[in-house]
Ligand SMILES: Cc1ncc(C[n+]2csc(CCOP(=O)(O)OP(=O)(O)O)c2C)c(N)n1
Ligand code: SF4
């Protein structure tokens with residue numbers, strides 16, 4: 001798992017071809033993405049979402065779909081579950 | 085693959101003003117994806133709102149947009165549609181906007197069957213002005229104007245729309261954001277007046293006052309308290325009792341207003 005911060009303050013977490021981007025400036029820390037992730041990939045840290053276990057992500061997209069604030073994007077690898 | 089919302093959002097407009105966990109943002113995203121799904125041309129699409137937190141939505145999106153006066157998204161939408169029936173017209177409104185001050189416009193637009201899609205951001209309250217009760221505040225619930233509990237009974241948006249004659253009527257929730265997207269797309273594709281009752285939340289003025297828990301609890305409530313109409317038919321009555329029904333309640337082909345109006349113009353020898 002690799003983490004980097006883009007110039008626009010987006011925190012990029014990568015695992016193989018899978019990427020979860022958190023636009024921290026937009027995240028209001030509502031916890032919706034964390035609570036409804038079926039496999040517990042996300043956590044709250046300092047009132048912002050934190051990608052803690054990207055390797056478990058199934059790329060179901062539900063966090064991205066329900067986030068009211070356009071603050072999380074899942075760029076899929078196309079592989080479901082743990083990337084090999 | 086991540087959906088490219090940036091294509092539909094006006095540059096520099098985010099973050100939006102809605103409170104943390106307010107489901108209006110989730111509904112706005114469902115609308116954007118629905119428009120993308122149908123493939124509407126941006127320059128041929130008009131999004132019209134009234135006043136309220138929900139009605140801030142058109143300000144964020146990159147279409148032709150109108151932010152009008154309280155309760156008047158449908159009269160303005162009707163004007164736009166009649167002026168150029170080739171435009172795709174989508175109206176957005178809060179429950180107060182659509183059903184209190186705009187209630188009269190709502191029922192008559194339903195009966196007129198003009199080709200407009202209305203999405204009601206139904207959060208059971210006047211959010212913007214600090215939590216006054218609305219026509220969809222449930223009986224007994226607290227609002228700043230009903231500190232002893234709401235003595236009124238709520239409108240059922242779906243039943244109201246059907247009774248008034250809307251030709252496409254559906255309901256979904258912010259928890260069910262993908263079915264909501266599908267219904268909005270279906271409503272846009274439907275020729276006639278489409279009403280989509282989008283159940284969403286106001287954690288700030290409604291949830292807090294009624295002790296409904298966090299934004300997460302309020303979204304999760306939809307999961308536990310709704311049943312799809314198709315599933316409801318097969319379930320024992322006790323599993324359906326007290327639940328809110330979701331799904332498509334009506335999809336009926338009937339003559340559309342702009343077409344009917346064009347016929348009158350032709351009959352009377354006028355120019356359209
Ligand atoms: C003619 C007029 N009357 C009253 C108001 C005050 N007002 C602004 S928003 C609003 C209600 C908003 O509630 P709703 O439509 O349910 O939307 P929400 O804010 O909950 O999204 C009211 C009464 C107004 N702006 N104009
Ligand atoms: S895509 Fe699905 S599994 Fe992956 S973090 Fe988001 S909600 Fe969790």
Ligand code: SF4
Nearest residue numbers: 027028030031033067
């Ligand atoms: S749902 Fe969106 S705004 Fe809420 S915590 Fe997650 S990323 Fe942040």
Ligand code: SF4
Nearest residue numbers: 102103106137211286
């Ligand atoms: S007041 Fe309510 S409806 Fe308005 S933005 Fe806040 S949570 Fe949303």
